Amino acid sequence: MEPILEMQHITYSYHTTEGETKALEDVSFSVSEGEFIAIVGPSGCGKSTLLSIICGILKPEKGLIKMNGKNLKQSTTNIGYMLQHDHLFEWRTVYHNVLLGLEVQHMLSAKTRKKALELLEQYGLQQFKNSRPSQLSGGMRQRVALIRTLVLEPELLLLDEPFSALDYQTRLTVGNDIGQILKHEHKTAILVTHDLSEAVSLADRVLILTPRPATISKIVDISFELENDTPMHRRNASEFKNYFNLIWEELNGYE
Known part of the structure; x- marks a missing residue:
């Protein structure tokens, strides 16, 4: 089965009167139907830029984006975008x-x-x-x-730190609720987050980006042996700490 999203060698730079700032360099990954991907990385590394490119707000300087096998411009794939603030x-x-x-x-x-x-x-x-x-x-x-x-x-849902404006307790509850809703609706989702616990509790895979210009340094497959695989149950599972530490150590190498 063809992936819903294919990102092939994506490169992007911001241009201002002060010069060029390279945000992304040679980023490649794919997302399958029903998969939940989390993207983590140092602050300012280009995580949100990547979402803007996926939904067509920004155009990459190099690389190819395919949705359901078609180039992004020709694709009719319906993309949903959920931001940090609810904007109600x-x-x-x-x-x-x-x-x-x-x-x-x-x-x-x-x-x-x-x-x-x-x-x-x-x-x-x-x-x-x-x-x-x-x-x-x-x-x-x-x-x-x-x-x-x-x-x-x-068909594809982009989540740009949708829980970051909430207090910690509410964030845990809402993250658990929304994770279960997306699983129930069989949605394909990409989450950008600074919260490593959130990434491990929600995702099937975690993509770890390097500092700007960002490229993918590691992809961590997440799997829990749980009868009831919910974000909250994941946080209490024995594997949780191992995944968290693995991602933390990868990111800490850039400090």
């Missing part, structure tokens, strides 16, 4: 915030409205559908933001 509008109810992407993409219909309500109910937010964002906790707001993305039925 206070003047819209929770339900109408969920519908926003459908409105923008002219996909609003009786069927998609029903799908939005089903997702709200499925993930414990149906009773808050007429609430305003300010009436929700930070974790609930992030779940609404995820549902707003999922209702568009993306």
Whole structure:
């Protein structure tokens, strides 16, 4: 089966009046359907730049990107993007915030409205559908933001540190919730994070980037022998510490 995403020898530089800053150099990897990839690396190494290239916001100077076997420009693959902040509008109810992407993409219909309500109910937010964002906790707001993305039925979901604005306890809970939601929905996802525990608890593979200009220094396959493989159960498993230390030591080599 062809991978959903192929990144082949991607290179990218930022250009300003002060000169050129190389962000990425010769980055290659692929993502299979249903796979959850986490990307970690030193601050400022180009992790978010990589997501911007995948969704077409930035164009690489060198290299090739394929989605479902087609060049990115020719691909019709639907990509969802979830950012650090939920960007919910206070003047819209929770339900109408969920519908926003459908409105923008002219996909609003009786069927998609029903799908939005089903997702709200499925993930414990149906009773808050007429609430305003300010009436929700930070974790609930992030779940609404995820549902707003999922209702568009993306084939590939990009997560740019979506839990970083939350306090630690909420971050653990929401990370566990969202990890299980994505597994239940059989979504393919790429997560950028600074949190190594988050990467190990959520991902099937962890890509470790070098300092800028970033290239991939190591790819760690993550596998847990768990009857109920959830992010929270992973954190309590014996293998967790080994994976964390392996990634930490790889990153620490660049300090």
